Amino acid sequence: MPQSFSFVNFDGPNLVPDAQVRRRIRQQAMRDTAVARKQRGDYGKHNMRQYPVFISQADGSKVAKDIPDSNELQRIRQSIDLYVPFSLQDPRMPKEFSLLLNLMPLTGLRLGVGTLSHYLYEPTQPKDAIVTAQASSQRLLSFIPSRYGHVQLLRHATDSVIAKLQYLSQLEENRSPKGDLKALMHYQKALQALQEALLDEREWAKPETLCATQLLGIFEALNGNEKDSWMQHVGGAARLVEARGAHMFQSEFEKALFLSHIGPTVMSAFLSNTPCFLEQSQWQAVIREAVNEDATLSNDKEFVLALWGGLIELPRLFKDTTALLMAPCPPPQKVVDDLIERLLAKRKNLMIWLTLLRKNPIVKDGGLVDDENGVLIFSPDFDYKTLGPWCLTRIGLRGTYAVCRMVKSRLLYALSPEKFQHLENEAQDIARRILNLQDDMAAAKQSALIWNQFMAQGSWIAKGIVETKDIWGEKPHRDESMLEKWKFEKWNKVIGRKIS
Structure with a gap:
């Protein structure tokens, strides 16, 4: 499989989630991407798979590394806010967020290979009213609004998928190149933010990083006929799940993320001819706990x-x-x-x-x-x-x-x-x-x-x-x-x- 899009090390599928592995993931995040581009012969060239020179850099707004004691109460409140799922009608939600509810890949019940959604099968049809995501999708999506304004990476990733859905929701003859360019600009900002997060000791293992990774994988699938690119991204996401470790899937948000990654993680192992790390007892325990706590599966657990x-x-x-x-x-x-x-x-x-x-x-x-x-x-x-x-x-x-x-x-x-x-x-x-x-x-x-x-x-x-x-x-x-x-x-x- 071509290394056409990689943000974590895709080699070494049997890596153990310890400190050495985590350093390896962070150190090779950017290097793997560069190697893949050199292999394709497009290293250093400006295209929509790189960060174009005419696209402005990320806005630079970052959370302060050292939070003063006087802001401790505000920090605690924000921390609590980030881990409480909002209603899908929350006023702080982006007005276009409802488009994500038409996206089915976040169910976790799918194997998630080849295609993620109906968009790849009938690209000329309007998609604005195709489907409404089932409850398990909405459960994961409900955690995004409270984080949207606080986590730059997640905001860019969400914006990229929304912009792509807005573009695809139009008939093909009515689509403007500006709409697609807008989506790609958001995508490039999100990709840069993701690469920075993976190199950051404090950011790479956060659930928001994993959530953004999944959203960018969805963008890859929606973006066209580059199945290998999307599957390489899914493989990297699976390695990120493994490197976080089973003990780091504790909150509702993390468990919802985990359920949505089971299918793609299995198929990453399937296509790379490796056993799936989810066979291990500690991961089996996480699966049982996550399924048992998911009310959307109450009849079929x-x-x-x-x-x-x-x-x-x-x-x-x-x-x-x-x-x-x-x-x-x-x-x-x-x-x-x-x-x-x-x-x-x-x-x-x-x-x-x-x-x-x-x-x-x-x-x-x-x-x-x-x-x-x-x-x-x-x-x-x-x-x-x-x-x-x-x-x-x-x-x-x-x-x-x-x-x-x-x-x-x-x-x-x-x-x-x-x-x-x-x-x-x-x-x-x-x-x-x-x-x-x-x-x-x-x-x-x-x-x-x-x-x-x-x-x-x-x-x-x-x-x-x-x-x-x-x-x-x-x-x-x-x-x-x-x-x-x-x-x-x-x-x-x-x-x-x-x-x-």
């Missing part, structure tokens, strides 16, 4: 915890499979059989999860309809509002489930094509269903929201599975018990996953 438990293990399973398939010499059959047994056990757990979910519908008379593989079916008259407020959470969980099932089925087939041909067929069926779902539900009410919550998180995996169907189905040139290396490499290349 057990389902969320169970599904995320399987999701977090997926990067390690993929990594172990990659190691066997790419080994220079055929691995011992016992090692292969052990991995197959693990995958089958995880797949069985996923099937049990689906069975239990089906037995607990969100409404007594039914609710969501699915096919034999658990992929949702949306009728033209489907309206999530009639099913209650928890419908969107269920749709998001089903999207995550579909990704997990496709990947596990494909990994089993790769380890033993002859034994698991039926699972490759299953993966193809699920993938085609997901890719065809957009047309099937085009006439449904709130179709953009449904696509964003369910389909977007699985479409990139589904597309990669369909694109490599014929290649994986070719008869091997020689008798091999596992899938040929070049076929596995092709699939990983299509989905943007690093295997070396």
Whole structure:
């Protein structure tokens, strides 16, 4: 993956969150960005990915390093104010802040790769009234207004996303270059402020820094077709979460931030061929605590915890499979059989999860309809509002489930094509269903929201599975018990996953 946008060290995914790691993150924040630009050949050139000379520097307003004792009471009051979520109708909120409520990536129930929102799929359509963020998004967003006027980094990051949404909310023929330039100017100020914060001993671990990081990642996704740039940013954010340490997610704001980063953190590990640090017991405890305290998940907490438990293990399973398939010499059959047994056990757990979910519908008379593989079916008259407020959470969980099932089925087939041909067929069926779902539900009410919550998180995996169907189905040139290396490499290349 090109190092096209990096603000923390993306190498060394197994770093331990200690003082040495923190120094490394701070020291290499700027250096990694410079190296990436040199590799692309645009180092020192003026473009919208650098800080243009014609854009004014940040306003320079900074909080005093040493606060006099006479201001102690004011400091305490401000500190309390920063950690109390404001109502979304708070008068200090920027008047354009409501645009952020149309942005879905802050749910934390999405895998968050390939696309973050509906904007990347239909860029010519007006977006000002597409969706209203579900409760979990609003919970995180509610912490921003009280910090907006006090934290320069967060203000610039918020302004950049709002400006971008204002620009994208117009029909393409009505968009002015000035609107896009305004968004990019805010983005550059935010990026500079973020880089400074990461180099500051007192600022890099603050929750506002992590929140701004997420907002800038959203900006990257909204900004166009630079998926690699956005994924590099997500990888850096995951390293920042890890470096903060599990013990630093204590407040409501921090826990809301953590929940919103689970999906992107898992997929960062998934795409970089590394285990996910969230497997560790201290992070599992944070997940349980954050989910249990999140009132927006009150009806589905057990389902969320169970599904995320399987999701977090997926990067390690993929990594172990990659190691066997790419080994220079055929691995011992016992090692292969052990991995197959693990995958089958995880797949069985996923099937049990689906069975239990089906037995607990969100409404007594039914609710969501699915096919034999658990992929949702949306009728033209489907309206999530009639099913209650928890419908969107269920749709998001089903999207995550579909990704997990496709990947596990494909990994089993790769380890033993002859034994698991039926699972490759299953993966193809699920993938085609997901890719065809957009047309099937085009006439449904709130179709953009449904696509964003369910389909977007699985479409990139589904597309990669369909694109490599014929290649994986070719008869091997020689008798091999596992899938040929070049076929596995092709699939990983299509989905943007690093295997070396």
